[in-house]
Amino acid sequence: MDNRLLEMVDITKRFPGVLALERVNFDLKKGEVHGLLGENGAGKSTLIKILAGDYSKDEGEIIINGENVEFYSPSDSQSRGISVIYQELNTLDTLSVAENIFVGNLPKKKGLRTVDAKTVLGRMLVDINPRRIVGDLTVHEKQIVEIAKAIYKDAKILVMDEPTAALGEKDTVSLFNIIRSLKLQDVGVIYISHRLKEVFEITDRVTVLRDGRLIGTEVTAETSRGRLITMMVGRELKDMYPKRDVPFGKTLIEVHNLTIRGIIEDINFDVREGEIVGLFGLLGSGRQNIVRALYGIDEKDNGTIKIKGSPVFIDTPAQALLHNIGFMPIDRKLEGLALTMSVFSNITMAHIDELGSGYFIDKNLEMEQSQKWVNDVNIKTPSLETDVNSLSGGNQQKIVLAKLLETGSNIFIMNEPTRGIDVGAKVDIYQMMENLCEKGAGIIMISSELPEVLAMSDRIITISQGKITGEFTRKEATQEKLLQAATV
Amino acid sequence: MAKNITAESNGERQKTRLSSTTILFMFLVVMVASFAVLSKDFYSVYNLSSMLTNISFSGIVAGTLTLVMIMGGLDISIGGNIALTSCLVAYLYNLENPPHIALIILIGLLLGTAIGAFNGFIITRLDLNPIITTLGTMAMTRGMGYVLTQSRSILILENVVGFIGRGSIAKIPFPLILFGVIYTILAVVMARSKFGRKIYCIGSNQEAARLSGINVRRVKFITYLVSGIAASLSGLILTGQTAVGMPQHANGSELDVITAVLMGGTSLAGGKGSVLGTLAGVLILGVLYNGFTMIGFRYVHIRVFQGAILILVVSLYEVRDRKRF
Numbered sequence: 133m134d135n136r137l138l139e140m141v142d143i144t145k146r147f148p149g150v151l152a153l154e155r156v157n158f159d160l161k162k163g164e165v166h167g168l169l170g171e172n173g174a175g176k177s178t179l180i181k182i183l184a185g186d187y188s189k190d191e192g193e194i195i196i197n198g199e200n201v202e203f204y205s206p207s208d209s210q211s212r213g214i215s216v217i218y219q220e221l222n223t224l225d226t227l228s229v230a231e232n233i234f235v236g237n238l239p240k241k242k243g244l245r246t247v248d249a250k251t252v253l254g255r256m257l258v259d260i261n262p263r264r265i266v267g268d269l270t271v272h273e274k275q276i277v278e279i280a281k282a283i284y285k286d287a288k289i290l291v292m293d294e295p296t297a298a299l300g301e302k303d304t305v306s307l308f309n310i311i312r313s314l315k316l317q318d319v320g321v322i323y324i325s326h327r328l329k330e331v332f333e334i335t336d337r338v339t340v341l342r343d344g345r346l347i348g349t350e351v352t353a354e355t356s357r358g359r360l361i362t363m364m365v366g367r368e369l370k371d372m373y374p375k376r377d378v379p380f381g382k383t384l385i386e387v388h389n390l391t392i393r394g395i396i397e398d399i400n401f402d403v404r405e406g407e408i409v410g411l412f413g414l415l416g417s418g419r420q421n422i423v424r425a426l427y428g429i430d431e432k433d434n435g436t437i438k439i440k441g442s443p444v445f446i447d448t449p450a451q452a453l454l455h456n457i458g459f460m461p462i463d464r465k466l467e468g469l470a471l472t473m474s475v476f477s478n479i480t481m482a483h484i485d486e487l488g489s490g491y492f493i494d495k496n497l498e499m500e501q502s503q504k505w506v507n508d509v510n511i512k513t514p515s516l517e518t519d520v521n522s523l524s525g526g527n528q529q530k531i532v533l534a535k536l537l538e539t540g541s542n543i544f545i546m547n548e549p550t551r552g553i554d555v556g557a558k559v560d561i562y563q564m565m566e567n568l569c570e571k572g573a574g575i576i577m578i579s580s581e582l583p584e585v586l587a588m589s590d591r592i593i594t595i596s597q598g599k600i601t602g603e604f605t606r607k608e609a610t611q612e613k614l615l616q617a618a619t620v
Numbered sequence: 621m622a623k624n625i626t627a628e629s630n631g632e633r634q635k636t637r638l639s640s641t642t643i644l645f646m647f648l649v650v651m652v653a654s655f656a657v658l659s660k661d662f663y664s665v666y667n668l669s670s671m672l673t674n675i676s677f678s679g680i681v682a683g684t685l686t687l688v689m690i691m692g693g694l695d696i697s698i699g700g701n702i703a704l705t706s707c708l709v710a711y712l713y714n715l716e717n718p719p720h721i722a723l724i725i726l727i728g729l730l731l732g733t734a735i736g737a738f739n740g741f742i743i744t745r746l747d748l749n750p751i752i753t754t755l756g757t758m759a760m761t762r763g764m765g766y767v768l769t770q771s772r773s774i775l776i777l778e779n780v781v782g783f784i785g786r787g788s789i790a791k792i793p794f795p796l797i798l799f800g801v802i803y804t805i806l807a808v809v810m811a812r813s814k815f816g817r818k819i820y821c822i823g824s825n826q827e828a829a830r831l832s833g834i835n836v837r838r839v840k841f842i843t844y845l846v847s848g849i850a851a852s853l854s855g856l857i858l859t860g861q862t863a864v865g866m867p868q869h870a871n872g873s874e875l876d877v878i879t880a881v882l883m884g885g886t887s888l889a890g891g892k893g894s895v896l897g898t899l900a901g902v903l904i905l906g907v908l909y910n911g912f913t914m915i916g917f918r919y920v921h922i923r924v925f926q927g928a929i930l931i932l933v934v935s936l937y938e939v940r941d942r943k944r945f
Binding site: 427429448449450452453454459461466467468469470471472473477481482484485487491492493495535 | 818820824829830834835
């Protein structure tokens with residue numbers, strides 16, 4: 133007997149003007165972890181949304197346990213044992229762990245909840261007190277609650293969309309242990325991630341999509357990183373990190389004694405023209421607080437900022453922009469983009485007052501500028517009027533970058549510049565960073581991805597518990613040294 | 621590409637929005653045509669002009685409320701503001717030694733400015749929710765109207781105030797001129813100006829707007845201020861039209877005004893909407909009341925229609941938005 137849980141055959145989905153999926157085949161076996169890879173816009177989300185009953189397919193068949201099924205709504209999909217755990221978790225933060233797990237089918241007797249919840253959590257080999265309020269949990273614990281919810285509903289097919297995006301290393305290990313325990317219980321897991329390392333660690337097979345087409349399905353143990361990348365981008369990516377040799381110029385910005393009581397203490401560093409300075413630290417190390425204070429978002433208790441040698445006063449983002457400091461926020465959806473607005477109004481958002489003299493916007497100038505950045509940063513959008521909401525993550529991130537460039541700044545604070553985006557978009561962004569350096573700009577980069585920090589930074593400053601704990605040149609820095617300094 | 625952008629858009633209206641507003645205006649034309657067939661009196665210059673005059677006072681506040689709502693805010697103190705302005709103006713006029721009428725009108729407008737400034741201050745500096753803030757101001761202003769007039773209506777037979785409410789220039793009613801001028805200004809501000817763009821940005825994502833160097837507090841404060849000024853101007857028009865100042869004026873009007881704005885396609889969540897859409901919403905409500913009255917329906921029936929049409933129109937927007945996916 134076939135041990136296939138799920139088969140998706142010749143799935144086709146059209147959106148107005150776009151063929152999102154073209155005859156894509158995908159299958160999942162019992163107890164298998166099947167990775168789904170592809171750049172943003174490749175069709176992964178569309179495929180998953182069809183499986184989840186969010187979208188209806190135009191053509192093709194979905195077969196579950198040998199039975200042909202049609203999904204008209206998410207509840208149809210759920211009743212067939214499919215559960216999707218999205219990147220943005222859907223927990224009810226004011227309720228307890230037990231209540232979250234049983235939401236929708238609460239056991240009648242109150243006492244049973246905690247006991248049953250313990251059983252469900254026990255199946256995943258984790259120990260969280262079911263009485264705790266979910267709002268107090270960590271991201272990983274919330275994720276566990278969501279998985280438990282799915283298990284309780286007897287999910288046989290679990291879809292995880294970028295589950296490790298917001299997790300640290302320890303939590304990732306814990307998540308993988310949970311996934312392995314689910315495998316033993318014959319649950320099939322569809323695992324979506326941009327992190328190839330994880331794909332190799334946890335998946336049994338990998339399917340790669342590109343431009344809405346199936347490129348291929350590989351057995352993980354028999355494939356290689358390079359092969360998957362080639363499949364994803366459709367070309368050989370010789371140099372993932374296009375680092376160039378840019379000579380450094382004068383000192384652009386100096387930070388002296390920057391202090392926020394109880395959070396960061398006595399931070400000193402500088403950035404030169406043409407230089408990328410990486411700030412590396414673990415979550416909660418204070419690296420965010422440093423750049424937020426620098427850009428005038430958060431108040432600082434002490435500290436002097438000098439630009440080209442002269443002290444400046446920065447108390448608001450507007451003042452920072454006036455001194456040619458641009459800021460890329462850590463979360464493009466929460467802090468970077470006006471999602472309901474067009475591509476062009478997002479690009480010019482931090483530069484509105486400069487779009488023509490007087491009270492009115494010079495429309496021609498605005499369109500010219502936006503078009504220029506769309507070309508330069510290689511943003512793929514149907515038009516300048518398109519809502520950024522409808523673009524892929526990589527293109528959205530590029531718009532955030534374009535917005536920064538439009539301000540005409542020469543000091544850039546880039547927070548996780550390539551977070552959650554595909555390889556191709558990453559390289560485009562690195563290229564732009566290098567272009568900026570060649571033009572004499574200085575960049576302060578914060579990134580949680582060590583390879584990125586190592587490859588792109590000219591100098592790396594490690595932060596731990598609000599203090600600078602080390603400084604390394606590009607040549608000196610190694611993964612071990614950075615981690616050691618960041619965990620002092 | 622740039623050619624596609626109409627005066628109203630500021631680029632924020634997608635093609636779907638554009639056609640939504642067009643559909644609203646088509647709906648309006650159909651309504652006008654049907655009423656014209658059903659009632660001989662409806663399609664007369666006299667009736668249409670008096671209808672337009674009647675909607676001017678609520679139309680003006682609907683225009684400025686559009687700005688507030690696109691910004692993601694709300695101002696429900698407009699009704700109380702209108703009433704208190706009318707009471708104060710009539711009260712001052714009936715003093716034993718009344719100030720000059722120009723001064724009285726100025727004080728009326730300053731009152732609205734002060735109410736708007738108060739709302740703006742509380743919302744931007746204390747970071748209070750705009751619904752709560754203006755709910756408070758609504759009760760305060762309405763109550764102060766009763767206190768000031770000792771719950772009576774005060775007659776104000778005065779030429780200048782009368783002109784604001786009932787006068788006309790070249791046969792065009794003065795309130796209608798004000799209505800037209802204000803809508804033109806608001807539409808241009810939202811479509812073309814830097815200030816209008818900032819309102820859209822704040823409504824769409826306030827934090828992103830702040831990090832983009834937009835002075836969020838200032839833009840918000842000014843917008844609430846303008847809403848307050850518009851309300852007191854409406855108060856003057858209503859006082860002129862009715863020749864009385866009374867605390868019951870414009871009772872519940874804030875909800876009708878919000879109805880017009882929502883029907884016009886402005887989202888309660890902010891970031892989307894247009895002044896032109898609100899104009900369509902205001903006109904549809906005006907024609908609805910006038911037309912159904914002309915063919916013999918009573919006010920209470922028309923309230924039911926108003927509610928039904930609001931839900932119908934807004935659900936059409938929802939369907940349209942979802943269809944894009």
